[in-house]
Amino acid sequence: FQPKVLAGRRVLITAGPTFEAIDPVRGITNHSSGKMGFAVARAAAEAGAEVTLVAGPVHLPTPLGVRRIDVCSAQQMHDAVLPQAPTHDVFVATAAVADWRPSQFNEQKIKKDGKKVAPTFELAENPDILAAVARLPAQTRPWCVGFAAESHDLVRHAREKLQRKGVPLIVGNLGPATFGRDDNTLLLVDAAGERELPHGDKLSLARDLVREIASRITRFPT
């Protein structure tokens, strides 16, 4: 039994990778199983929240009671999230969004030309979904939580991300390298300092994170 610390709240979550198509058979993507985001969705629903989960391509069942919207590319994720954001109290961005997409989609499969010349691709920058939500006017802006997956200098990068994205809380992955694993250690970084959520499975961590979020938003009216 989980205490209903998010009763009456609406929580919007992004999860999984995005996939940026090059042609009908290929694309650019990021490593992400979606497990952390799906665990946060489950934990938020258990805590009494109404949950909307915007998921990139993953192989995971929808947690009980969660409304799920499936997307593929970063642009689609952005276009699904932005209109939903103003009707939610909390936004948790766990998705591993591809930073770039191919500037052009080739309608037909790109073929080897037989001359051993590899194709080159021009890339365009994808929208930053978390930063876009954090820039919404104060009355319509949910309380935003970002994630940071860094290979080094986690605290410095997480602090820099707090500033750059304009969000009140960044959750850093302290590892071990988490892709596809069921366990992790998380570090919460906010204006007040840093706090480690001890190593555990992703569902326990998600429940801890939900409690931390709930305690931080109690100042906000339902």
Ligand code: C5P
């Ligand atoms: O900028 P960076 O990718 O390091 O930041 C990670 C955080 O920002 C994560 O919470 C991720 O879900 C979010 N993000 C996003 N849209 C992007 C890139 C990252 O929402 N295009």
